[in-house]
Amino acid sequence: MRIFDPHIHMTSRTTDDYRRMHAAGVRAVVEPSFWLGQPRTSVGSFTDYFDALLGWEPFRASQYGIAHHATIGLNPKEANDARCREVLDVLPRYLAKDRVVAVGELGYDSMTPEEDDVFAAQLALAAEHELPALVHTPHRDKLAGTRRTLDVVRESALEPSAVLVDHLNEVTVGVVAESGCWMGFSVYPDTKMDEGRMVEILRRYGLDRMIVNSAADWGNSDPLKTRRVAETMLAAGYTADDVDRVLWRNPVEFYGRSGRLELPDTEAPEGAQDHELVGAGATFMGNSVLRGARE
Amino acid sequence: MSPTTSTTTADALEQVRTDPGSIDRHFAAAARTAAREGLDGDATREALLLAVPGDTAYVIGVVRRLYDHGDAAERRAVLLALPALDALDRPAAIGDGALPIVRDALRTNDTRLVAAAVGPYAATHLDDDTWRQAVLKVLFTGVPVEQVAGLADRADDELARMVRDYAAEREAAGRVVPPDARTVLAVTEGRDPHTRPHRAH
Numbered sequence: 114m115r116i117f118d119p120h121i122h123m124t125s126r127t128t129d130d131y132r133r134m135h136a137a138g139v140r141a142v143v144e145p146s147f148w149l150g151q152p153r154t155s156v157g158s159f160t161d162y163f164d165a166l167l168g169w170e171p172f173r174a175s176q177y178g179i180a181h182h183a184t185i186g187l188n189p190k191e192a193n194d195a196r197c198r199e200v201l202d203v204l205p206r207y208l209a210k211d212r213v214v215a216v217g218e219l220g221y222d223s224m225t226p227e228e229d230d231v232f233a234a235q236l237a238l239a240a241e242h243e244l245p246a247l248v249h250t251p252h253r254d255k256l257a258g259t260r261r262t263l264d265v266v267r268e269s270a271l272e273p274s275a276v277l278v279d280h281l282n283e284v285t286v287g288v289v290a291e292s293g294c295w296m297g298f299s300v301y302p303d304t305k306m307d308e309g310r311m312v313e314i315l316r317r318y319g320l321d322r323m324i325v326n327s328a329a330d331w332g333n334s335d336p337l338k339t340r341r342v343a344e345t346m347l348a349a350g351y352t353a354d355d356v357d358r359v360l361w362r363n364p365v366e367f368y369g370r371s372g373r374l375e376l377p378d379t380e381a382p383e384g385a386q387d388h389e390l391v392g393a394g395a396t397f398m399g400n401s402v403l404r405g406a407r408e
Numbered sequence: 409m410s411p412t413t414s415t416t417t418a419d420a421l422e423q424v425r426t427d428p429g430s431i432d433r434h435f436a437a438a439a440r441t442a443a444r445e446g447l448d449g450d451a452t453r454e455a456l457l458l459a460v461p462g463d464t465a466y467v468i469g470v471v472r473r474l475y476d477h478g479d480a481a482e483r484r485a486v487l488l489a490l491p492a493l494d495a496l497d498r499p500a501a502i503g504d505g506a507l508p509i510v511r512d513a514l515r516t517n518d519t520r521l522v523a524a525a526v527g528p529y530a531a532t533h534l535d536d537d538t539w540r541q542a543v544l545k546v547l548f549t550g551v552p553v554e555q556v557a558g559l560a561d562r563a564d565d566e567l568a569r570m571v572r573d574y575a576a577e578r579e580a581a582g583r584v585v586p587p588d589a590r591t592v593l594a595v596t597e598g599r600d601p602h603t604r605p606h607r608a609h
Contacts, residue, residue, distance in 0.1 A: 167480065168483070168516075168518065169516075172480060209437055212479070372440070401443065
C-alpha cells in the first residue's frame with residue numbers, strides 16, 4: 114500500500130515517526146507552512162522556517178525513503194500581527210521554488226479584516242505563480258468560516274479545482290462539495306475527524322476530490338492516521354484500488370497541478386484504474402518520478 | 409513576476425546577460441525548465457551564474473544572495489559552480505569572496521551540501537583549520553572521501569593526527585573505523601607537510 118500524506122507538519126515530528134510512516138507505506142508528504150505554537154514577531158523567523166521546509170526537512174525525509182514537498186504562505190493566525198505582514202513581500206521568492214506545490218495554509222482563524230486582505234492577496238499570488246492553494250478552515254464558527262472562505266475563492270482568479278479546503282467535517286463538507294473545490298479531512302485522535310466518520314463521509318459523498326491527511330503536528334496527533342483510514346476503508350468493503358485513489362492518486366492529482374511533485378517510483382496495487390495517475394511514466398503532468406528512489 | 413512554464417533556458421540566459429537582476433527568479437525555476445528541455449539542472453544553474461555581467465564585487469554579491477535565498481538544490485548548485493566562477497581566465501574571477509557560503513554549507517548537516525562544499529574551490533581557498541575540520545566532518549557524516557578535492561595535496565600531519573584520534577575513539581567504543589579514514593591516513597604517509605601547494609592570487 115502506498116500512501117501520500119497531503120498535510121503533515123514533519124518539523125514537529127521525530128525521526129522515529131519517519132521510520133514508522135515508511136513502514137506503514139507513506140512514500141510522499143506535503144508539509145504546509147503554518148504557525149508553530151509560539152507566535153513569531155519578525156519576517157526573519159519566517160524565512161528561516163521556510164528555508165528549513167525547503168532544505169533540512171526534505172533532506173531528513175529522504176533519509177527515510179519519503180519524498181517531502183511544502184506549501185508556503187502566511188497563516189491566518191499570524192496574518193493578524195502587523196509585524197508579520199512583511200512576509201507577504203518575501204513570498205514570491207519562495208513560490209518560485211521546486212517542491213513548493215501550493216500556496217498555504219491560507220484562510221481564516223478569527224475572520225478579521227486583516228485575514229480577509231492576506232487571504233485574498235495570497236490567492237492572487239497562487240494564480241500568478243501557477244500554483245494551487247491549500248485553505249485551512251477555522252476551528253471556531255466553522256460553517257460560517259467555510260462559507261466565507263468559498264466566497265473569497267469565488268472572487269479570486271483561481272478555479273475551484275485549484276483549491277483544497279481542509280479540516281472539513283459532516284457540517285462543512287456539503288458546501289465544499291457543491292463548490293467544486295477539493296475536500297480535505299484531517300483525521301485526529303480526538304478532534305476534527307476520525308477514521309470511522311471519514312469512511313461514512315466517503316460513502317455519502319463518493320471518492321471524487323476527496324483528500325485525507327493526518328495533519329500531525331506538535332499537538333495530540335498521529336502520523337499513521339492515513340494508514341488507519343486505509344484499513345478502515347478496506348474493512349468497510351472498499352477495494353485496494355479505492356484506497357489507492359483516496360490515499361495516493363487524489364493528492365497526486367491535486368498537488369500535481371503545480372508540476373513540481375518529485376515522487377518515488379511506487380507500485381500501484383493490483384487492478385488499479387486510471388494509469389495516467391498511477392505513476393508509471395518518468396514524468397506526468399510535468400512532475401518527476403524518481404527512478405530507483407531509496408526505499 | 410515569476411518565470412512561467414513557457415520560459416526556456418535560452419530565454420533565461422539571454423535575460424540574465426542583459427538584466428542580471430533577473431537571475432533570482434530564473435535560478436529558482438532553472439532545474440524545472442532544464443528538466444523539460446532534457447538539460448541538467450546543475451549545469452544550467454552554473455551557466456546562469458557565469459552569464460552574470462559585472463565586476464568581481466557584483467558577481468560575489470549575486471553568488472552569496474542566490475545561496476542565502478536558495479533551497480537546498482540551489483545552494484548545492486551555487487557551491488558546485490564556484491570553481492568555474494573562480495577560473496583564472498575570467499575577468500571577474502571571484503577569488504576567496506565566496507568563502508562565507510562554503511563555511512555555511514560546512515556547518516549544515518545536509519550531506520549533499522557538505523559534499524558540494526569540499527570541492528576544488530575549498531581546496532584552493534579554505535584555511536587549514538577549517539579545511540581539516542571539513543575532512544573530519546566528511547568522515548563523520550559518511551560523505552565519500554573521494555568528494556574532497558585536493559586531498560593528497562592538502563592533507564598534513566595535523567589532519568593525520570585528528571584522523572588517528574578519530575579512529576582510536578571508534579575502536580575504543582568497539583565501532584567500525586570507516587575505510588575512508590584509512591584512505592586519509594594513507595595519503596598523508598611519507599609526505600613533507602611543507603610542500604603543500606597554494607594558488608597565488
